[in-house]
Amino acid sequence: MDEMDAAPSLGEKLAVLLARDMTDGEKAIIGTNSDIQLAACNLARNMQAPRLWWISGPGGMVNPTRDHLLSTADYENLESAEAWMDLPNMIDFIDWQIHFFDFAILSALQVDRFGNINTVVVGDQHKPRVRGPGTVGISALCGLAKRFYVFVTRHDRSAFVPRVDFLCGAGHMEGGNSREQMGLPPGGPKLVLSPLGVFDFEPRSKAMRVRSVHPGVTLEQIHEATAFDLIVDGTPPVTDMPTVEELRILRQVVDRRGDLLRKFQ
Structure with missing residues (x-):
């Protein structure tokens, strides 16, 4: 089968759903493991969003232009980048500038009902079941960006938990206005994306809510795979899957090697 005729992979679906929420002229930051x-x-x-610009958190390169996916830490990004920021400038932006970045996009080992995330350790810290990549700059980005997005490549009760085992990225903390009461700027997670659906946060309680359900998935499946009670308003719509044009641009312009198609089934 020709790749253009293949059904979208999980990675392609997540990329498209994230891209749709981005606005022209915004500033974004992404990390190393970032296909x-x-x-x-x-x-x-x-x-x-042709004037959106993103910067490599580990490398400081702005908008490297390629027709395939390359680690954002790779030095080869320098030759096609529009600009480059050295480490001291990056630290100034990431750790001190409130709302300099419009958004960050983060993957997670765990996410809880208020959008707090864990990328460090699952289980007891002294005898963990899983070790993640660590905090890196996640705490600052979750605290200081105007908003952030979370995606997970699996949806089960060990990933969607009532409370993360290690809080390294502040979401809406304990819900309500607790984030601001704890001294953090307004912001927090906007969307959580998983293989089963798209989730946002109820404006008052800031608890996770079902925004849409992916085709072929039921609400019952989502509830069974989630270790806390999700808010459901009425009957959530079915998620709009990638269009022919979105897949064409993704596969022929952005990801010509098909990394998302191969790596994230």
Whole structure:
């Protein structure tokens, strides 16, 4: 089967759904292990947001332009980048500038009902079941960006938990206005994306809510795979899957090697 005829992979779906929420002229930051994030930003730049700019958290390169996905830490990004920021400038932006970045995109080992995330350890810290990549700059980005997005490549009761085992990225904390009461700027997670659906946060309680359900998935499946009670308003719509044009740009312009198609089934 020709790749253009293949059904979208999980990675492609997540990239498209993220890209749709980006706006022209916004500033974004993404990390090292970032195939989906990179594809989402570059897809948006080729569609509705040509003046969106993203920066590599580990490398400081701004908008490297390529037709395939490359680690954002790779030095080869320098030759096609629009600009480059050295480490001291990056630290100034990431750790001190409130709302300099419009958004960050983060993957997680765990996310809880108020959008707090864990990328460090699952289980007892002294005898963990899983070790993640660590905090890196996640705490600052979750605290200081205007908003952030979370995606997970699995949806089960060990990933969607009542409370994260290690809080390294502040979401809406304990819900309500607790984030602001704890001294953090307004912001927090806007969307959580998973293989089963798209989730946002109820404006008053700030608890996770079902925004849409992916085709072929039921609410019952989502509830069974989630270790806390999700808010459901009425009957959530079915998620709009990638269009022919979105897939064409993704596969022929952004990700010509098909990394998302191969790596995230």
